[in-house]
Every structure is written in C-alpha cells, then in structure tokens.
Amino acid sequence: MPRSLNELSNRAARGFDSRFAVVRRALAATARAVAARAFPTCCTLCGDACDEALLCAPCMNALPPLPPACPRCALPSPGAAVCGACLRRPPRVAATLAAHVYAFPLDRLVQALKYGRRLALAVPLGDALAAAVLRAPAGTRRPELIVPMPLAGARQRERGFNQAIEIARVVGRRTCIPLAHALARPVERAAQAGLRWSERRRNVRGAFSATREIASRHVAIVDDVMTTGATIDAAAVALLAAGAARVDAWVVARALPPGSR
Ligand SMILES: [Zn+2]
Ligand SMILES: [Zn+2]
Numbered sequence: 324m325p326r327s328l329n330e331l332s333n334r335a336a337r338g339f340d341s342r343f344a345v346v347r348r349a350l351a352a353t354a355r356a357v358a359a360r361a362f363p364t365c366c367t368l369c370g371d372a373c374d375e376a377l378l379c380a381p382c383m384n385a386l387p388p389l390p391p392a393c394p395r396c397a398l399p400s401p402g403a404a405v406c407g408a409c410l411r412r413p414p415r416v417a418a419t420l421a422a423h424v425y426a427f428p429l430d431r432l433v434q435a436l437k438y439g440r441r442l443a444l445a446v447p448l449g450d451a452l453a454a455a456v457l458r459a460p461a462g463t464r465r466p467e468l469i470v471p472m473p474l475a476g477a478r479q480r481e482r483g484f485n486q487a488i489e490i491a492r493v494v495g496r497r498t499c500i501p502l503a504h505a506l507a508r509p510v511e512r513a514a515q516a517g518l519r520w521s522e523r524r525r526n527v528r529g530a531f532s533a534t535r536e537i538a539s540r541h542v543a544i545v546d547d548v549m550t551t552g553a554t555i556d557a558a559a560v561a562l563l564a565a566g567a568a569r570v571d572a573w574v575v576a577r578a579l580p581p582g583s584r
Pocket of ligand 2: 393394395396397398405406407408409410
C-alpha cells in the first residue's frame with residue numbers, strides 16, 4: 324500500500340513512464356516498417372531485397388563460424404580448451420569472445436564499413452556480435468560496461484568515425500549494457516596492418532590511457548577485428564591500471580595466424 328501522497332504520485336509517474344516507453348517503441352517499430360517498405364534496401368552480399376539491416380538473414384547465417392576456440396584468445400583450440408600459448412603467457416584479457424572468423428565474406432563487410440564508409444554496416448556487424456554475446460552459456464560472467472576500442476585522434480579525424488564505437492553502440496543496445504568511453508589513444512603509431520605479427524606488440528605498448536576511473540568494474544572492450552590481440556592487450560593494460568576488476572574482449576571477427584586456415 325502506498326504510504327503517502329508522494330509515493331502514490333511516484334508510482335503513477337513510473338506507470339506513465341513505462342506506458343510511454345511501450346508507445347514510443349511501437350511508434351519506432353512502425354516508422355521502421357514504413358521506411359523499410361518505402362525505401363527497400365538490398366543485401367550487401369547477395370543483392371536480394373532485405374530490411375533496413377543491409378544483410379539478409381541467409382547471408383547473416385552463412386557468415387564464417389569460429390571453430391571451438393581458446394576462451395582466452397579465441398584462436399581455434401581442440402575442445403575449446405585454454406591453448407598452450409595462453410597457458411605459457413596469459414593475456415591481460417580474461418576472456419575473448421569472437422562472433423566469427425575473419426574470412427570471406429565477413430572481411431569484405433568490415434572493409435566496406437571502415438574504408439568504404441558504409442556506416443550502416445555497423446548494424447549487422449553489431450548484431451552478429453550481440454548474437455554471440457547473447458548465445459553465451461548461462462553462468463557466463465556479464466560485463467557491466469562496454470568500452471569501444473578508440474582510434475588514434477588523427478586516424479579518427481581522417482576517417483570521420485570510429486567503426487568500433489558504431490559497432491559497440493549496437494551491441495550496447497542489444498545487450499542493455501551501457502557504453503563507457505574510457506580509453507584514449509593519444510599516441511599515433513604506425514598502422515598495425517602494415518606490420519609483421521611479431522612487431523605489433525611493441526608498436527602498441529603504452530599507446531592507450533584510461534580517461535575515467537572504472538574501479539572494480541568488469542568491462543568488455545569492443546572492436547571489429549582481433550588480429551594478434553596485441554592492441555586489445557595494450558588497451559586492457561590501461562583499463563586494469565585504472566582499476567578495472569576484469570577486462571574481456573568482444574570482437575566481431577578473429578583473424579587466424581597466417582598459414583593456419
Ligand atoms: Zn544476402
Ligand atoms: Zn589462447
């Protein structure tokens with residue numbers, strides 16, 4: 324029973340808010356359906372008509388799956404056991420979740436997003452990552468915050484956007500986990516893509532700084548592709564130094580080392 328007029332009016336306000344949220348969601352869904360009918364889009368991969376997501380369901384379902392993988396680094400490992408490399412030298416991230424292998428045709432989608440500026444592709448790529456997160460077995464520890472992988476300032480100015488932030492927004496919406504822009508990348512280094520795998524760790528060491536305190540929080544760094552894991556590990560070092568209790572990595576795709584495919 325409400326004890327006071329104040330409590331009664333708070334309850335009424337909460338009821339109004341939730342009814343308002345339902346109406347707002349219904350209106351947004353209707354607007355999307357009308358827009359999809361008025362401006363039909365074509366699947367980026369097969370060209371068939373599809374909804375506003377830019378990737379039809381069959382193409383989404385055919386993206387290259389990740390075989391059973393090491394839970395620390397997401398590289399293929401029999402029985403999904405922790406791999407020898409992670410046993411010898413545990414990475415800073417406690418767990419890595421990769422939705423797919425970085426292979427055709429997913430590589431084309433990521434490149435079209437990053438270099439072709441097809442920003443809308445962040446939606447199906449974010450959906451793919453969110454689906455993998457939501458498929459995680461019951462009991463999997465759920466991060467409290469999502470931290471998008473930052474781009475160095477100059478690179479973001481040149482590109483005009485950061486694909487990791489665009490993907491992280493979608494994942495945050497789908498999983499109801501808030502985003503925290505907790506990392507900065509003040510130092511411009513050589514692009515990782517131009518370096519040998521062995522040089523990448525040295526190139527990103529000390530490249531990140533934490534921009535806010537995240538004491539005792541369990542966070543997930545979100546990025547589009549994990550190649551060697553060196554960049555995400557360097558970012559995890561900065562977050563752990565800022566007090567994070569645990570850092571996981573969530574990536575749309577895991578690149579496999581040369582010659583392993
Ligand atoms: Zn398609
Ligand atoms: Zn491993």
